[in-house]
Amino acid sequence: MLRTVNRVVLTLAGLALVGAGGVVLAMAADLPSRLGVGLPADWSWRGPDSAVLSRADRLHWQGESWWWPVVIGTLAVLVLLALWWFLAQLRRRRLGTLDVDTGDGGAARLRAGAVEDVLTAEAESLPGVERARFTLVGRRGGPGARVGLLIAPQARPRDVVHILRDRTLENARVSAGAAELPAEIRLRATRHAADRVT
Template identity: 35%
Template sequence: MNPSRNAVNRTLLALTGTVLLAGGGWLALTADAVAGRLPAGWPAPDAGTVLLDRPGLAEPRGHGWWTPVVVAGTALALLLCLAWFLAQLRRGGGRRLPLAGPPLTLRTRALADAVARRAEATDGVDRAHVHLPAGKKRSRARVRVLLEPGAAPGPVLERLAHGPLDEARASLAPHPLRTRVRVGVRSARERRAR
């Protein structure tokens, strides 16, 4: 995980936890059983009151701005939490793939980067991009390869299959790896896909 993102996540979780813990602690310490033992300056609600009572809420509701501000604030908080959650899924270092030993795992992004580098080192390949959407027991690799001008697709596919893709399969054994390779060339007329 990215260290800066990790720090932001921990900070936000710590702040949220601190606010919830402080609020819960305040409510617990101001209960009738504990209120008599608190210091004199401790803020406590009056005996027999609730945190949000009807008369207390009626006053702000009488203003025209109250309802739109509460709805907009709640919607904004929901959207921020949803964006944060989606960012965790999208920018994560990838899923962890189980390897041969139970405690051993490998991030999909690390394997995809390694396979892409090995594919780009293959004769006839100009650029390569690998995407590994992984499942629990079965993985798929989507490989896009841009050939160098004049390179024949057949021999390049053969070298890819017996080079980087075989190495990726071996690293994930005993779990199967299905691969789909798309081959392209610089000219739109010569583009082929498999």
């Protein structure tokens, strides 16, 4: 979900910046008059020496009672959305520690790196997996996992994912005492160079 939001936000921001930059560049280079393009009659920015907004445009809405609440409200919403987006990036960081249920009502705090090493070693022992990398993300009490697997050319990806889910991820979930352990798994196949026959 967050990755999709990031892509949409960055795409929209990029398009807005490219569009605004193109307009500024065109007006600064006086392209409309050089190319004979007619601008709308109420367009105040007509060339490099004119203002983006005329004085009348800048002062037009100031006398209206709704103007300042709308401006301040819009800016406040934009700031809150930017703050939410920034905090969402921090939440997805790699975990430093992990809370594990000890079974007696308490919890033990483990270093996430140590848990990742154990999960990586277990995943690399699975058939068809040549290399693995586990990263724990989310919150200490409700972690998730990002898994990168390098699989052998003859391995069937579906079988590798099922075995990883049923063994390694299920063992990790039970050990952590978590109701669920969402995981994002990325697979890459090993590429072996062809043997040279002479």
